[in-house]
Amino acid sequence: MGNMKIIQYSDFGGPEVLELVESEKPLPATVSLDRGMNVTVHAVGLNPVDYKTFNGSLRFLEKLQRIINPKKWFQRRSSTFPRGVARDFAGVDDAGNAVLGTLYQPVTSIMRQGALATEILIAPEDMTLKPEGISFETAAALGVPGQTACGAFRALDLRAGDVIVISAAAGGVGSLATQLAVHRGATVIGIASDANADYVRSLGAIPVAYGEGLVDRVRAAAPTPVTKLLDCYGSEYITLGFSLGLSRKAIGTLVPGPKAAFRGVHITGMRHAHPASDLAEIASLVADGTITIDIAHEYPFDIDSVRAAYTQLMGGHVRGKLVVKLQ
Known part of the structure; x- marks a missing residue:
């Protein structure tokens, strides 16, 4: 060698x-x-x-x-x-x-x-x-996106029928998490830029643009009340979750910080993953075309x-x- x-x-x-x-x-x-x-x-x-x-x-x-x-x-x-x-x-x-x-x-x-x-x-x-x-x-x-998404949904107890908001839905973690949530039977409201709206829609989500008035746009886009939120971007989306009427147990963030700790939401991701089995599941879903x-x-x-x-x-x-x- x-x-x-x-x-x-x-x-x-x-x-x-x-x-x-x-x-x-x-x-x-x-x-x-x-x-x-x-x-x-x-x-x-x-x-x-x-x-x-x-x-x-x-x-x-x-x-x-x-x-x-x-x-x-x-x-x-x-x-x-x-x-x-x-x-x-x-x-x-x-x-x-x-x-x-x-x-x-x-x-x-x-x-x-x-x-x-x-x-x-x-x-x-x-x-x-x-x-x-x-x-x-x-x-x-x-690796990180797949295990992060699996761990986060495990912490949030995501189930078929949930309506979940995912921030940064066009990003590396968010795009995989969006597809996994859709595969598991959830309705996804994907927050992204206007430029990425078609991409988020192609993942199976309902796209909503970030920025001023976000709470109203999310409520208008959701077919039924939002039940979960996964923040893949930053602490302001924790506030969004509470504004939507969610309890702290229904909100998860991948971004550790004082606000998340103080508000008592799930600081989640890979810490709640089952590394080998989660990775094998995601790889299989990619191989069969379920996740791109x-x-x-x-x-x-x-x-x-x-x-x-x-x-x-x-x-x-x-x-x-x-x-x-x-x-």
């Missing part, structure tokens, strides 16, 4: 802090992983949680962990950096199986190696076989391209998924 290439960072900041380096062998994704399987990575899916981690937006969660465990205040910087980037991947394992998966790691913990590497070491339970009917690029786009994945752009595996990809993702309003192609 020759030297592998990985993308990592040694300080918080924008995409400019990302670096491409070489390493002799795959490192475990987490400091606690003492077993695993090598995977040669073919493609990596990018997610907002990636840049929210490397730009320091989620540092407050690390500080919370230090309050819970004061010994963490005395960690040396060399024990917390460098850190890896990205979670979702598709590739081939040492046994020759085509696989997809997610480097599962709570955002309160340190991810020493990310999926943006030519080879990774991953726990077997964090990946599943890739169906033959989907490409490595599509498979790499499924829109790949907005594929980038090559070089540092300038990866930085450009995250710059685009951080700009918002990306319809579908951004993928880095390694093989």
Whole structure:
């Protein structure tokens, strides 16, 4: 095995802090992983949680962990950096199986190696076989969005007959969540820009444009009263849920923050996922055409391209998924 290439960072900041380096062998994704399987990575899916981690937006969660465990205040910087980037991947394992998966790691913990590497070491339970009917690029786009949607709907107890509002319905997570909710028999009100109205409609949802007067537009669009809300964007949609008359147990958000904690809504997503089974379910639904994945752009595996990809993702309003192609 020759030297592998990985993308990592040694300080918080924008995409400019990302670096491409070489390493002799795959490192475990987490400091606690003492077993695993090598995977040669073919493609990596990018997610907002990636840049929210490397730009320091989620540092407050690390500080919370230090309050819970004061010994963490005395960690040396060399024990917390460098850190890896990205979670979702598709590739081939040492046994020759085509696989997809997610480097599962709570955002309160340190991810020493990310999926943006030519080879990774991953726990077997964090990946599943890739169906033959989907490409490595599509498979790499499924992990975080698929497990996030499954976990969120598990927390919200989504059922057939529910009328659910989903914010950022045209985004990477929102578009998959919309299709999954429709598949499970719910009526979906998808919040997006006017420009994405036709796209949201193609996913099976009723599109509603965000902006002033949103509460009235949602009420007018819903065939029966709204019963659930999943926020895939930001805290203002928690307020929307209460304005629609929902209880805190009927509102879920993927964006942790003080407002969500104070209002007592579900802070949900991957924390409520069943990683292997949820990923296998989503991959199967994509393979049979029930769920379609829109790949907005594929980038090559070089540092300038990866930085450009995250710059685009951080700009918002990306319809579908951004993928880095390694093989």
